[in-house]
Amino acid sequence: MGDHVLEVSNLTMQFYGIKALDNIGMTISAEEFVGIVGTNGSGKTTFVNVMTGYLTPSSGSVKVLGREIGGLHPFHLTRMGVSRSFQIAQLFLELTVEENLLLSLAARENVYRKVRMPLKTKHYLKEARELMNLFKLEKRANSKCLELPGGDRKVLDIAMAFALRPVLMFLDEPTSGVSTEEKFQIMEILVEALQERGVTVVFIEHDMEIVQKFAHRVLDFDEGKIIADGLPEEVLQN
Ligand SMILES: Nc1ncnc2c1ncn2[C@@H]1O[C@H](COP(=O)(O)OP(=O)(O)O)[C@@H](O)[C@H]1O
Numbered sequence: 734m735g736d737h738v739l740e741v742s743n744l745t746m747q748f749y750g751i752k753a754l755d756n757i758g759m760t761i762s763a764e765e766f767v768g769i770v771g772t773n774g775s776g777k778t779t780f781v782n783v784m785t786g787y788l789t790p791s792s793g794s795v796k797v798l799g800r801e802i803g804g805l806h807p808f809h810l811t812r813m814g815v816s817r818s819f820q821i822a823q824l825f826l827e828l829t830v831e832e833n834l835l836l837s838l839a840a841r842e843n844v845y846r847k848v849r850m851p852l853k854t855k856h857y858l859k860e861a862r863e864l865m866n867l868f869k870l871e872k873r874a875n876s877k878c879l880e881l882p883g884g885d886r887k888v889l890d891i892a893m894a895f896a897l898r899p900v901l902m903f904l905d906e907p908t909s910g911v912s913t914e915e916k917f918q919i920m921e922i923l924v925e926a927l928q929e930r931g932v933t934v935v936f937i938e939h940d941m942e943i944v945q946k947f948a949h950r951v952l953d954f955d956e957g958k959i960i961a962d963g964l965p966e967e968v969l970q971n
Pocket residue numbers: 748751752753771772773774775776777778779780
């Protein structure tokens with residue numbers, strides 16, 4: 734069991750009367766690329782919020798790299814190698830793509846070393862440049878995020894999460910709100926940037942075509958339970 738990146742057992746998250754997660758159990762191994770599907774309100778975002786420390790579960794156990802995370806804050810989870818993107822990209826809209834990435838690098842350095850650092854040093858500018866190359870954002874370096882198309886905003890949000898050097902990443906609807914063509918482009922970029930660097934990825938996705946094409950494994954959520962877990966072709970048939 735040592736190589737499980739994530740190990741969840743008997744996990745319940747209750748909001749007043751509603752069990753948003755109802756006694757969930759599962760494991761995820763290193764370098765898996767897992768899609769989460771399920772109807773609205775089935776608990777997908779709640780699951781990601783618990784995994785990333787934004788919510789403390791009502792009961793049950795969540796272990797990341799063998800360590801129990803119950804009650805830890807997102808800050809600690811980041812330090813342990815867990816990062817996430819959001820359903821709505823969390824960017825500094827008035828700043829450029831490069832400046833957003835520099836802020837992410839600064840956040841990472843604070844997390845790891847608790848130092849204040851000047852942002853525009855050669856060293857960090859180089860790393861920001863590498864991130865832009867990796868995520869195909871180089872042409873947008875000096876564009877304000879306000880001016881970016883939706884697809885680039887989503888990719889930048891994920892690049893910023895990747896800048897924290899995660900082992901495990903949760904992506905909440907990385908392709909929502911963009912055209913079908915852009916969806917495929919986004920996923921190609923993510924596969925190349927994340928999967929090929931050995932990051933374990935869990936992504937929530939509504940578009941079954943995308944799940945079918947890119948996920949290696951699919952979890953189907955329904956009313957706070959995982960009702961199917963398997964290969965895309967098996968799970969999506971039902
Ligand atoms: N902070 C919250 N307070 C109360 N209820 C919530 C909260 N977050 C989610 N819920 C409820 O939990 C259920 C699952 O929501 P959510 O995880 O957002 O679903 P999904 O992402 O699958 O659409 C829904 O019934 C939702 O209303």
